[in-house]
Amino acid sequence: MTSLTPRNREILKWIQNFVSDENYFPTYREIQDGFKFKSISPVQHHIKTLIKAGLIEGNPKKARTLKLSEEQPDGIPIEGTIAAGSFVDFFPKDTQREFIPSDLFSPQSQGMKRFALRVKGDSMINAHILDNDIVILDQPENPKELKDMTIVAARIKGEDQTTLKRWQRKGKQVELIPENPKYETMKYPIKEVLIEGVYVGVIRDMI
Numbered sequence: 001m002t003s004l005t006p007r008n009r010e011i012l013k014w015i016q017n018f019v020s021d022e023n024y025f026p027t028y029r030e031i032q033d034g035f036k037f038k039s040i041s042p043v044q045h046h047i048k049t050l051i052k053a054g055l056i057e058g059n060p061k062k063a064r065t066l067k068l069s070e071e072q073p074d075g076i077p078i079e080g081t082i083a084a085g086s087f088v089d090f091f092p093k094d095t096q097r098e099f100i101p102s103d104l105f106s107p108q109s110q111g112m113k114r115f116a117l118r119v120k121g122d123s124m125i126n127a128h129i130l131d132n133d134i135v136i137l138d139q140p141e142n143p144k145e146l147k148d149m150t151i152v153a154a155r156i157k158g159e160d161q162t163t164l165k166r167w168q169r170k171g172k173q174v175e176l177i178p179e180n181p182k183y184e185t186m187k188y189p190i191k192e193v194l195i196e197g198v199y200v201g202v203i204r205d206m207i
Contacts, residue, residue, distance in 0.1 A: 006155055006162070006196055011035065011046045012055060016068065025058075025066045082153055083163045084121035084129060084178075114138050115197065117153065117164075124164055126179035127151060133204050135164065137197025149177075151199035157192045167195070 014034055018026045026034070028043045037043060047066070050056040058066035119133045129135060129151075137153055140146065148168045154176050155162040165176035165186065174193045176186040 005049075006194075008046055008049050008053075011043075012050055015056075019068060025063065025068075027063045081120050082117040082135065083161075084119045084123040084125075084131070114200070116203075117197075119164065123178040123180045123183045124151070127166075129164065129179070129202055130204065133202050135202050136200040138200055140195050140198050143195040146195065146198070152195050153197040153199075155194045155196050156188060157194055162196055164199075 028040050031043045057069050116134050116136050149166050152167045153162050168175040174190045
């Protein structure tokens, strides 16, 4: 199955909410307006990706023929790679998806709610997260309620790249703090930082 970028996931969630509220699939123009895209082209690109991933069904040239797929992922999906260093692409495109049995962490954490990423880098070694480990993350219900020093997968707004760091808020600024003295703390305005996932646990030497 095709892997998803963070923006793919945002659009899928938006569509799911729209269908739940309106009982029909949105037009491309409605999706464009919802995300303030400058043209229809990005919408078409994301829809084609979601169709390829098996999450939407229908003819991508006719929005009203589209519908959400009933297919559900089998376990916790490994969505791609996350940096433990600088920023790297969150989800590599056109790769085969792997899954972790959901009962390794919680039988109640399946589907879009919980996901996994493979770590690349050593910036979190003092938190016992090593290169090539698999980290399990939950999509946060309310990122504003995050406690300081929580380990998160953070992305800068407008980018499809992310990094694994500790989160600390200082006024209107966020610090993304590594667990390795070789790396410097990253600082951004809070409005520019998006939380893609909150750290749950780690798997090593299993996949």
